[in-house]
Amino acid sequence: MGKGGARLTGDWKNAGIALDWLPASMSAMAHAKLMETGELLLDRMVEHIDKQDLNWESLARYTIEKKGNDKVYVETGWLRDNLGVRRVATKPNKKRIFVGASPWKTHKPSGKKFSELMIMLEYGTEDTPARPLMRPTWEEMQDEVEEIWSDALDELIRKGVIK
Secondary structure (H helix, E strand, O other): OOHHHOOOOOOHHHHHHHHHHHHHHHHHHHHHHHHHHHHHHHHHHHHHHHHOOOOOOOOOHHHHHHHOOOOOOOOOOHHHHHOEEEEEEEEOOEEEEEEEOOOOOEOOOOOOEHHHHHHHHHHOOOOOOOOOOHHHHHHHHHHHHHHHHHHHHHHHHHHHHHO
């Protein structure tokens, strides 16, 4: 008999095993899912650059003549090819990633810090209109990312309970 006269029923042994197993499994799963969802976001950002489908304001005629094309975020291809996903501040109980422009790289064509250039493009400057890439990509994919995480957690719990 349990406290207060209540009798515990169910498979408490397996429940205990599942709960013991869950933290270690969650850590490995969390890192893998973070990197997977980061890569999905990165792929979609690159797709938007390639398709030019985010309704950005057109480039100025002077800029088009200077670059030799009318593509936003595309001059030499360096910017597109150097966006990335990386881990940051990873500890056993904290997992984070960064998707975008590295603060340690310099945009070779312009000589600007890559992360600063992306901020200028995303939010605009007094001379250049904002041409957001990261915010609309996240807004577009947020439900998909939440579903991926929900499915992963459901699977993790099922595996833990079944073992």
